[in-house]
Amino acid sequence: MDTPDAAPDIAGALNWARARIAVVDARVLLRHVLQCSAARLAAYPEARLDEREWAEFRSLIERREAGEPVAYLIGEREFYGRPFMVGPAVLIPRPDTELLIELALAHFGDKPRTRILDLGTGSGALAVTLALELPDADVTAVDRSREALLVAMANAARLKASVSFVLGDWFSQLGGDRYQLIVANPPYVAAGDPHLGEGDVRFEPGTALAAGPQGLDDLAAIAAQAPRHLEPGGWLFMEHGYDQAAAVRGLLTDAGFSSITSWKDLGGIERVSGGQWLGRGEPR
Template sequence: MIETPEFAPDIAGALNWARARIAIVDARILLRHVLQCSAARLAAYPEARLEEREWSEFRSLVERREVGEPVAYLIGEREFYGRSFMVGPAVLIPRPDTELLIELALAHFGDKPRTRVLDLGTGSGALAVTLALELADADVTAVDRSREALLVAMANAARLKASVSFVLGDWFSHLGGDRYQLIVANPPYVAADDPHLSEGDVRFEPGTALAAGPQGLDDLAAIAAEAPRHLEAGGWLFMEHGYDQAAAVRGLLTDAGFSSIASWKDLGGIERVSGGQWQGRGESR
C-alpha cells in the first residue's frame, strides 16, 4: 500500500494514494467534492497541488470510505431521476432501480392534471419530490414514521422547489379518510435475518427502512391490505420489492381485491415493482 504523503500532494498523487485503499471511481467523486470541481477539471490539471486543508479532508473521507461508509453519505447527496437529493444516515440512499416507480407513475398519470399522489415511507423524499415536479399540478402527500427522515425530505422539497405535504406517521395511520389516485411505496422488504444487512453500504443505512419480518413481506402486506381504503375508484398502487418477491406481492394484491395486477422489471431485468388497480368495489378484504 502506498504510504501517506507527509505534505499535501498534487491531484495525481492524491488519487494514486487513494486508489490503493478504495475504488478509483469513489476516490474521484470524493476529491471532486473536496475541491468543488468538475470531472473535466480534475482530469485536466493532475499537477495542481492540494492545500493542506483539502488534503486533510480528502484523507478523512477516503479513510471513512475504506471502512465501508457510503459515498452518498460522505458527500451528502445522490442523484435520482436527474436531480441531486440530499441524503444522510437517517434515510436510505436512492437507487436507480427505484426510478421505475416514477416511470410507471408517468405512464399511467402523465397526461392527467391534478393527480392526488401518496408516497408511503418517503425517506429522502426522492419519489414525492420527483412526482411533484414531473406530474402536472400534482397534489402530493409524503408519509414517513421517522421525524429525522421527514426533515431531510422537507429540505429536499424546499431546495428543489417542489410542493409536497408531509405527514409524520406509520403508513396510513394519520391520513384519516383521505383518498388518492396514485399510491407509491418503496417500503422495507428485506428479510430480518438476511446476511446482506451486515454487508457493504447497507450496514450504514437505517435498519428500520430495510428489514420487514422473517420474509421481508410484512410492510408490503400491510400496505396492500390497507391501500383500497385510501384509493379512489380506478386508482393505482405501485410497490417496490425484492428480487424474489414479485409472485408473493402479486398474491397480496390479489387477496386485497386489486385488478390489472402486474410486475415490472428494473434496469437489470429483475421484477422490481408490482402493482394493481383498485376498481372501488367496497372495502378491502
C-alpha cells in the same frame, strides 16, 4: 502506498487513494473536496491540494475504506437527474427505484390534478420527483421517522417542489383521504438476511430495510390497507425484493386489486408490482 508527508497534487492524491478504495469513489470524493468538475480534475492533474484539502480528502478516504457509503460522505445522491441530500436517517436512493417514477408518468402523465401518496418517503426522492414531473399533481409524503421527514422537507425546499408531509405509520394519520395513485418503497428485506451486515447497507437505517422474517410484513400491510385510501380506478405501485414479485402479486390479489402486474428494473428483475383498485365491494 505510504501517505505523502506534504499535500500532493491531484494525480498523487488519486494514486494514494486508489490503493485503498475504488478509483471511481476516490474521484467523487476528491471532486467533493475541491468543489470541481470531473473535467477540471482530469485537465489539471498537476494542481496541488492545500493542507486543508489534503486532510479532508484523507479523512474521507479512510471513512470510505471503513465502509461508509460515498453518498453519506458527500451528503447527496442523484435521483432522476436531480441531487438529493441524504444522510444516515434515510436510505440512499437507488436507480432501480426510478421505475416507480416511470410507471407513475406512464399512467398519470396526461391526467390533471392527480392526488398522489408516497408511503415511507425517506429522502423524499419519489415525492419530490413526482411533484416536479407532474406539477399539477397534489403530492403527500408520509414517513414514521421525524428525522427522515426533515431530510425530505429540506429536499423539497431545495428543489422547489410542492409536497405535503405527514408524520405517521403508513396510513395511520390520513383519516379518510383518498388518492388516485399510491407509491411505496417500503422495507422489504428479511430480518435475518446476511446482506444487512454487508457493504453500504450496514450504515443505512435498519428500520427502513428489514420487514419481518420474509421481508413481506410492510408490503402486506400496505396492500391490505391501500383500498381504503384509493379512489375507484386508482393504482398502487410497490417496490420489492428480487424474489418477491409472486408473493406481492398474491398480496394484491388477496386485497381485491385488478390488472395486477410486475415490472422489471434496469437489471431485468421484477422490481415493482402493482394493481388497480376498481372500488368493487368493501376493502378487505
